Amino acid sequence: MTRIASVARARRQLRHFLVTAGTVALVATAAACSSSGSSAPGTNQTGSAAATGTVGGSLTVWVDSVRLPVAQAYAKAHPNVKLHIVTFDGDANGATTLQTKIQLWNRTGNGWPDIIFSEQVQDPVWMAQKPFDYAEPVTSLFPASMLSQWPAPSTAQCTVNGTQVCVQDNLAQVVLWYNKKLMDQFGYQVPTTWQQWAAIGQKVATEHPGYVVGSIGDSFSHWIYLWGNQCPLQQVQGTTVTINPTDSHCTEMASLLDPLIKNGSLPPLSVFSPDFAKKYGGPNSKVLMMPGPSWYGHDLFLSTLKTAPGQIAASMPLQWNSDPVTTGQVGGGPWIISRHSKNLATAADFVKWATTVFNPTGANARPGYPAYAPLAAVWVSRLAANPFFAADPSPALKAAASEIWKGWNLVTYPDQPVWANTVVTGLVAGKSLSSLLQPFGTALGQAAQAAGYQVSQ
Amino acid sequence: MSSTAVTPAPAAATRQRGRRGGGGPRKIRLPRGLPFIVPYLPFLIAFGVAPMLYALDLAFTSSGGGWVGFHNFIRTFDDYRFRPAFEHILWYTGIWLGSLIVLVVGLTLLLHGRANRVSTAFRFLFYLPGALAGAASVLVWLFMLDPAVSPASFLMHHLFGVQLFVQAIAPGKLPGVFAMIAFWTGAGGWIVVMYGALNTIPPDLEEAARIDGAGPVTIALRLKLPLIRKWIAYMAILSFATGTQLFVEPQLVDQASLGMVPDTWSSNQLAYQFAFRYADFNAAAAIAVDLLVIGVVAAVLIVTRTGLFRRED
Numbered sequence: 001m002t003r004i005a006s007v008a009r010a011r012r013q014l015r016h017f018l019v020t021a022g023t024v025a026l027v028a029t030a031a032a033c034s035s036s037g038s039s040a041p042g043t044n045q046t047g048s049a050a051a052t053g054t055v056g057g058s059l060t061v062w063v064d065s066v067r068l069p070v071a072q073a074y075a076k077a078h079p080n081v082k083l084h085i086v087t088f089d090g091d092a093n094g095a096t097t098l099q100t101k102i103q104l105w106n107r108t109g110n111g112w113p114d115i116i117f118s119e120q121v122q123d124p125v126w127m128a129q130k131p132f133d134y135a136e137p138v139t140s141l142f143p144a145s146m147l148s149q150w151p152a153p154s155t156a157q158c159t160v161n162g163t164q165v166c167v168q169d170n171l172a173q174v175v176l177w178y179n180k181k182l183m184d185q186f187g188y189q190v191p192t193t194w195q196q197w198a199a200i201g202q203k204v205a206t207e208h209p210g211y212v213v214g215s216i217g218d219s220f221s222h223w224i225y226l227w228g229n230q231c232p233l234q235q236v237q238g239t240t241v242t243i244n245p246t247d248s249h250c251t252e253m254a255s256l257l258d259p260l261i262k263n264g265s266l267p268p269l270s271v272f273s274p275d276f277a278k279k280y281g282g283p284n285s286k287v288l289m290m291p292g293p294s295w296y297g298h299d300l301f302l303s304t305l306k307t308a309p310g311q312i313a314a315s316m317p318l319q320w321n322s323d324p325v326t327t328g329q330v331g332g333g334p335w336i337i338s339r340h341s342k343n344l345a346t347a348a349d350f351v352k353w354a355t356t357v358f359n360p361t362g363a364n365a366r367p368g369y370p371a372y373a374p375l376a377a378v379w380v381s382r383l384a385a386n387p388f389f390a391a392d393p394s395p396a397l398k399a400a401a402s403e404i405w406k407g408w409n410l411v412t413y414p415d416q417p418v419w420a421n422t423v424v425t426g427l428v429a430g431k432s433l434s435s436l437l438q439p440f441g442t443a444l445g446q447a448a449q450a451a452g453y454q455v456s457q
Numbered sequence: 458m459s460s461t462a463v464t465p466a467p468a469a470a471t472r473q474r475g476r477r478g479g480g481g482p483r484k485i486r487l488p489r490g491l492p493f494i495v496p497y498l499p500f501l502i503a504f505g506v507a508p509m510l511y512a513l514d515l516a517f518t519s520s521g522g523g524w525v526g527f528h529n530f531i532r533t534f535d536d537y538r539f540r541p542a543f544e545h546i547l548w549y550t551g552i553w554l555g556s557l558i559v560l561v562v563g564l565t566l567l568l569h570g571r572a573n574r575v576s577t578a579f580r581f582l583f584y585l586p587g588a589l590a591g592a593a594s595v596l597v598w599l600f601m602l603d604p605a606v607s608p609a610s611f612l613m614h615h616l617f618g619v620q621l622f623v624q625a626i627a628p629g630k631l632p633g634v635f636a637m638i639a640f641w642t643g644a645g646g647w648i649v650v651m652y653g654a655l656n657t658i659p660p661d662l663e664e665a666a667r668i669d670g671a672g673p674v675t676i677a678l679r680l681k682l683p684l685i686r687k688w689i690a691y692m693a694i695l696s697f698a699t700g701t702q703l704f705v706e707p708q709l710v711d712q713a714s715l716g717m718v719p720d721t722w723s724s725n726q727l728a729y730q731f732a733f734r735y736a737d738f739n740a741a742a743a744i745a746v747d748l749l750v751i752g753v754v755a756a757v758l759i760v761t762r763t764g765l766f767r768r769e770d
Contacts, residue, residue: 095712096720100733131736217623219716268623270715274605275621417716421628425717428623446537450735 053345058082060113061350064090064333067117067169069364070354077353081346090119090333098123102132105340114341115350117169121157121332122410128160129412135165136339141348142167146356149373153404158334165336167355170368171376172293172331173400174224176318177301180390181311182211182288194229194318197289198256204288205263212280213289216261216427217268219420220330222440224291227328227408229253229320233444236409240454245441252320254433261427268427271300281305291318293330294397295368302388303367314393317400326405331368369397376401413451418443509749515742529743533731536740538721545632546724550700553636557696561644562689565651566677580652584645594642595709602626602634626714631722635706643699647692654688655681690763697759698752704729724748 059081063071068087075083091098098118105111112134118124128135138158139147147155150167158166176197178190186208191197201213216225226233231250235242244250260266269276271290280286285307290296297314301307317327335351337344356372359365359379370376380394422443426436445455519525533539564583568576586594603622604610613619626634658681666680707722708729721727724744732741760766 089712096730096734103733103736269621270623272715273622274603275623278605414716417711417720420714420716421719424623425628428621429627450536450538 053343055346055349056080057343057346058084059115059343059346059350060084060086062086062088062113062116064088064092064117064119066090066367067333067354069360070358073358073360073364074350074353078349081350083350086113090117091123092119099126099132102127102134106131106133112338112340114338114343114347116336116338117333118336119331119333120414121168121172121329121334122412122414124158124166124334124336125160125410126412127336128163128165134336134338134340135160136337136341136344137163137165138167138337138348138351139164141337141344142352146352149356150371151373151401153402153406154332154371156406157332157410166334167351168332168334168371169355170295170332170366171371171401172295172329172368173397173404174228174291174293174317174328174330175393175396175400176289176291176315177296177393178289178313178315179285179287179307179311180313182285186288188288190315191289191318192316193322194253194256194320197291197318198260200289201260201265202263205260205265208288209264210279211265211286211288212267213260213265214291215269215271215276216257216266216433217276217424218270218272219416219424222419222423223328223330223408223416224293225253225257225328226250227405228291228317228326230326230405230407232407233441234408234411234415236411236453239452240456241409241411241448242456243441243444243448244457245437245444246457249320250437251434254437258432258434261433268424271296272304277305281307283308285311294400295331297383297389297393298365298367309388310390312389312393313391314389314396316396317403325403327400327403328408329404332371369401411448411451411453413447413453415444415447418447512742512745512749515739516746518739520737520739525739529739530747533727533740533743533747536727538719538727538730539724539744541719542721542724542727545722546701546703548632549635549703549723550697552632553639553700554693554696556636556640557644557647558689558693560640561647561651561692562682562685564644565648565655566681568648568652569655569681570673570677576652580649583648586641587643587645589642592705592709595638595706598638599710599713623714623717626710626717628718631707631710631718634710635703638706639700639703643696647696650692651685651688654685658684686763687765690759690765694756694759694765697755701725701748701751 055078061071061083063085065087068085071083071085075081075085089095089097098116098120102112116134124135126132147164147167150158151171154168154171155164158164158168176191183190186204188200188203189196191200197213204211204213214224215221222231222233226249229249229252231253232242232244232247233250257266261268267276267279269279271292281304283306285301285305287301287305287307290300292300297312301312317325319325335354337347337351341347355370356375359370359375361382365382366379370379376398380398383389383394383397384392419440422440423433423436426439427433448455516529517524517526519528568579571579589597601607601609602613602625604613604619604625605622607613613625617625619625662680662684663676666676671679702725703723704725707718707726708720711718711720711722721730725748728741728744728748731737731744
């Protein structure tokens, strides 16, 4: 007894230390990082003057793994530029990587990379505002004749409070991808309306169970199904955001999808999950149709699901009955230049090269539809000749590029995780989409308010 | 995740005991221990005490530095994510702490009754999962939880009716899932510590009990268990503190599931979000202080209830 008691006693101090040290592990970071003051000393240079400087010197670029070949190719083509490439998660899926890093750089007053590529299309919105204040306006860095080659919806998404602060790398317009071989085999017509598409979903569930006409389990599924049908969930005016999940555009789509979710032709599974690939992927793909963004052609069907060549094709975005065609968007990753950069001329040159010049063939080919129109023209012409596709997908992609619904604005808070953890988890548990719209709206409203927006219905 | 840090204690304790000899009044003994903790003190002050004071300062001030009283605490308490986060933590800590105490003590008592070679092998086996560093072991668990790739997929199918990863991490299952991950990554270390505690029981005590007719079960429950009670209390205090500070597991599962788990599932994550998404370090500090208070209150309760520091000799 004595020994145990004394050991326990001797440990008392250690316990105190451990409890204390453990509890404050988080704030330790805060303490270490904030000692140098809370405001970021801006090293903002006048953009136009710097942009006309010489290209060279050192440059730090943060890219995701998909954009790594661009950065490497730039370094190779520009030996006078000492390029420092950092790869990161791309800030995708609601990660806070960039918020965290920029906060820390702002607090320490240095360390900002000259250029960031983000997979989150809405990142420039918060990057251009306080307290982050990272993005440099691009209008002073690039000639207007160059910037005008981006489609208007793309430029609008890069414009924050009237100033353009980024250029998008690619467009991510949603089209209807379909498996031509399977459609022919089953004797189905490629649908042009959501109603026809849903009817096929009902039919395939009884005639060929196990085949799917889409998927609704991704964190961005609402950008496909609800954005495309003009559901007002993100309409920003000043600091007010309108979130109205009871609008008929939302409820009618939910009612259309619910039977398909129930009969298994529209599973609540992420298309990038191992479960989805296992059930529906492979050379004998069970994906009959898939409303999805332009980059699905390469990233999903070719790289992830390994669909055999000569099966996949793209058709025009689905329309609601005889309403005009509108579509959604998933992605459109932007390049953002730092207002703290000491080498703006080279930074501008890099972004210009990455978006208007870089367009290789082969393994390093761009996976997505280039946002810069002249580059897109070359890219789609190659797509037409690509043997992977059963038919040329470029007419549908080209047409959809200008049909992205403009009533869905980008916001500073990530809405995609909200969809994933309120709606997708509910769908997996067997609830109907219609019953989840209201909770989704409420959760979005809370996220918006926490981010400083006023919410109206 | 910090349960691995406890190993130096027994050595220090032995040394202290050796020097102390007969044992004088308490007040004189403390400074003698000082040389032993001196190497640790600068780190404790730099990374433990100073940040804590800084957090306290932040928690009661605004971003401009002005005194705001309990405003930050009220503000964070009213946040729509505060209550769910603390409820999750309560469930998680309850499940984890319960299973930790029952299973660790149970397994150790079982091991201690075995022949030496068998128990050494099992002790090593139990310790292995904990040898993986925290975040890495969570990544391994992500594979374990995905029926498409998990070696235990038959268990998931038949025992839990789980066919898909998204079902394995359904919201209702999360406290249990995180508790399971934390248990297997942390239990091994505690089993070793408890085994060490059992070894301090004089063999003649056990022998006397056996002569009096006590079987292995009686010896384990009536003799060994009461003798290691304070060790269990010690484990409970440390584990409670680490349990309420859960961060790595939900954060990684959130990223791996592409947002199916809210990024503010645990209170520590909420503090992180406040600090880095909203640049609101004062709110983050308020939550950190909440956690500190909870940890201290729980420690005081356990200490007074179990007589951890009471000298019975």
